[in-house]
Amino acid sequence: MITLGCSVIAWYSYGQSKITVNTDKPIAEIQPTMWGIFFEDINLGADGGLYAELIKNRSFEFYSPMMGWKEIKKDGATGSVLIENRTTTNKNNPRYARFTFDASKGSYGISNEGFRGMGIKKDLQYHFSLWARAVEGNGKMRVELVNSEDESIGSATLTVGKDWTKQKVSFTATSTDLKASFKIWFEGKGIVEADMISLFPNDTWKGRPEGLRQDLVQLLADMKPGFLRFPGGCIVEGRELVTRYQWKKTVGKIEDRELIVNRWNSEFKHRSTPDYYQTFGLGFFEYFQLSEDIGASPLPILNCGMACQFNTGEVVPLEELDPYLQDALDLIEFANGDVNTTWGKLRSDLGHPAPFNLKFLGIGNEQWGPQYIERYKVFAKAIKAKYPEIKLVTSVGPSPDGELFDYLNPTLRELKADILDEHYYKNPEWFQQNASRYDNYDRKGPKIFAGEYAAQSAGIASPENKNSWKCALSEAAFMTGLERNADVVYMASYAPLFAHAEGWQWTPDLIWFNNLEAYGTANYYVQKLFASNKGTNVLSILEDKEKLTGQKGIYATAAWDNATKEIIVKLVNVTDKEARHNVELAGGKKINSTGTLTILKSQDLDAVNSFGSLNIKPTEEKVSVKGKTVAIALAPYSMTVLKVKTK
Numbered sequence: 001m002i003t004l005g006c007s008v009i010a011w012y013s014y015g016q017s018k019i020t021v022n023t024d025k026p027i028a029e030i031q032p033t034m035w036g037i038f039f040e041d042i043n044l045g046a047d048g049g050l051y052a053e054l055i056k057n058r059s060f061e062f063y064s065p066m067m068g069w070k071e072i073k074k075d076g077a078t079g080s081v082l083i084e085n086r087t088t089t090n091k092n093n094p095r096y097a098r099f100t101f102d103a104s105k106g107s108y109g110i111s112n113e114g115f116r117g118m119g120i121k122k123d124l125q126y127h128f129s130l131w132a133r134a135v136e137g138n139g140k141m142r143v144e145l146v147n148s149e150d151e152s153i154g155s156a157t158l159t160v161g162k163d164w165t166k167q168k169v170s171f172t173a174t175s176t177d178l179k180a181s182f183k184i185w186f187e188g189k190g191i192v193e194a195d196m197i198s199l200f201p202n203d204t205w206k207g208r209p210e211g212l213r214q215d216l217v218q219l220l221a222d223m224k225p226g227f228l229r230f231p232g233g234c235i236v237e238g239r240e241l242v243t244r245y246q247w248k249k250t251v252g253k254i255e256d257r258e259l260i261v262n263r264w265n266s267e268f269k270h271r272s273t274p275d276y277y278q279t280f281g282l283g284f285f286e287y288f289q290l291s292e293d294i295g296a297s298p299l300p301i302l303n304c305g306m307a308c309q310f311n312t313g314e315v316v317p318l319e320e321l322d323p324y325l326q327d328a329l330d331l332i333e334f335a336n337g338d339v340n341t342t343w344g345k346l347r348s349d350l351g352h353p354a355p356f357n358l359k360f361l362g363i364g365n366e367q368w369g370p371q372y373i374e375r376y377k378v379f380a381k382a383i384k385a386k387y388p389e390i391k392l393v394t395s396v397g398p399s400p401d402g403e404l405f406d407y408l409n410p411t412l413r414e415l416k417a418d419i420l421d422e423h424y425y426k427n428p429e430w431f432q433q434n435a436s437r438y439d440n441y442d443r444k445g446p447k448i449f450a451g452e453y454a455a456q457s458a459g460i461a462s463p464e465n466k467n468s469w470k471c472a473l474s475e476a477a478f479m480t481g482l483e484r485n486a487d488v489v490y491m492a493s494y495a496p497l498f499a500h501a502e503g504w505q506w507t508p509d510l511i512w513f514n515n516l517e518a519y520g521t522a523n524y525y526v527q528k529l530f531a532s533n534k535g536t537n538v539l540s541i542l543e544d545k546e547k548l549t550g551q552k553g554i555y556a557t558a559a560w561d562n563a564t565k566e567i568i569v570k571l572v573n574v575t576d577k578e579a580r581h582n583v584e585l586a587g588g589k590k591i592n593s594t595g596t597l598t599i600l601k602s603q604d605l606d607a608v609n610s611f612g613s614l615n616i617k618p619t620e621e622k623v624s625v626k627g628k629t630v631a632i633a634l635a636p637y638s639m640t641v642l643k644v645k646t647k
């Protein structure tokens with residue numbers, strides 16, 4: 001709601017300094033892709049997060065096949081479980097469980113703990129399914145959700161037949177619980193074999209069966225992102241080549257998607273997550289669909305024959321690079337190809353005959369060294385020959401400076417790369433000091449993708465890092481510099497995107513969630529304000545006739561929005577003082593007499609958001625425009641978006 005704040009009354013001139021926006025002369029286009037999001041399955045981002053499956057280890061393929069599962073026996077029932085492996089007939093999903101039981105007296109079954117429990121909502125319907133057959137006995141079973149007190153909060157019965165089939169049953173939960181679990185009770189005496197044991201809530205994003213968590217996607221959609229980069233990050237590379245991300249293994253029937261260990265399972269000893277695997281229920285078709293749903297241009301990143309150089313650093317020999325390259329060519333066909341092509345047909349068969357309009361493709365994640373250049377050249381040559389319209393995103397290493405960067409940056413410029421993917425995990429001061437980084441970048445060279453950035457309050461990847469207001473504010477200062485240089489910077493995204501409050505490996509993160517709720521951090525609101533107030537063209541902005549680049553603690557960028565005919569000025573005050581300015585919207589445009597201010601602020605640089613407590617979130621005020629001037633008081637430690645319509 002818009003409140004009438006002091007800025008309305010104080011329309012009179014402030015004397016501190018004059019900020020001038022030239023509204024007549026746009027100086028650069030802002031790409032529709034300017035502000036986007038970067039998704040990686042880290043911190044239980046996909047399994048246990050965005051992918052709404054509630055059962056952990058549903059097909060017994062984890063290294064310990066019963067991880068997440070427990071046998072349960074009551075009142076004299078007996079039973080045992082045997083894990084069988086049919087690699088020769090089902091290579092992608094070899095294991096299943098064989099239960100032999102006598103529950104003529106008492107009860108025998110198994111329970112699943114979910115991902116740090118299961119978040120269950122009262123009155124919501126849940127859909128259970130499994131692949132199973134009754135080898136002996138009546139094949140009857142009862143499935144049940146229980147709350148953290150072990151009380152039943154919803155159940156149903158079903159019967160499986162003599163042949164392997166997928167069985168389904170739905171039921172409604174009778175109460176809400178953050179830490180529920182799930183049980184299957186077998187009836188009578190018999191043998192049942194089961195696989196792909198699954199439970200999904202009904203309230204998935206767009207109501208898609210076995211789909212994504214609605215609240216998490218909504219937070220993404222609310223940002224109005226210009227692109228979605230997926231599926232990583234280091235996850236693309238794998239610790240070793242065998243666990244790299246292979247998109248072809250993530251599309252098609254869910255039971256045929258081969259599970260692999262998640263590289264974040266063991267990456268950090270201090271945040272070890274032995275139960276972290278990738279089921280690929282959220283696979284490449286779903287990523288493209290998600291991009292389309294939220295109006296974001298898809299930006300897949302593919303492995304280029306190199307495993308993570310922080311880990312094994314394995315590379316595939318150049319003469320064996322073909323399958324990797326073919327994956328890239330086939331992905332373009334999958335996304336954009338006619339329905340009569342092999343991969344375009346698959347897209348169509350999966351329910352999307354229309355192309356996904358892929359324009360960008362990332363070649364490797366944080367690769368470095370001559371071994372990257374050698375492999376990039378092979379990809380670039382073949383892709384450009386077949387699909388010259390596709391813009392390639394290339395790695396300049398894990399850092400925006402230093403030896404690795406200093407080799408790759410000029411080398412890729414020489415090779416006329418399209419877009420360089422720079423990553424910045426630095427302290428908050430670095431972000432403020434580097435707001436001018438692109439002011440002097442080569443205007444004729446490759447464009448920049450600020451592919452991963454996040455201010456680190458304690459140290460890179462330190463578990464002590466916080467999503468503090470100081471970090472978010474510093475990122476906002478830096479982002480003004482990205483937007484001012486939109487002729488060079490074509491895309492930018494914060495990283496990482498999601499973190500489960502009980503299952504994270506890396507902090508800070510943009511959105512935190514548990515099994516029932518989610519919240520946007522201060523950093524999220526900064527991203528959202530930039531992305532949803534983007535504009536179409538950069539306008540020049542001067543402070544007392546000089547370029548405004550934070551020299552007095554104020555960072556700013558101005559834009560024109562061709563669609564809404566609005567002038568948008570983003571101002572960031574990193575000082576502890578209120579900063580009073582007259583903002584002159586100079587030029588021939590007829591300006592409305594009122595505008596809006598959207599403000600993010602906190603006096604406390606250590607302030608953070610948390611579940612149920614959004615300390616830092618935008619508020620809106622009206623502001624008067626006298627003639628062409630807006631007298632504005634920027635609160636200490638604040639980000640303000642001024643929007644004024646023209647007539």
Ligand code: AHR
Nearest residue numbers: 233234235365366495496
């Ligand atoms: O965002 C977390 C990790 O940081 C990404 O996977 C990687 O690209 C970077 O090193």
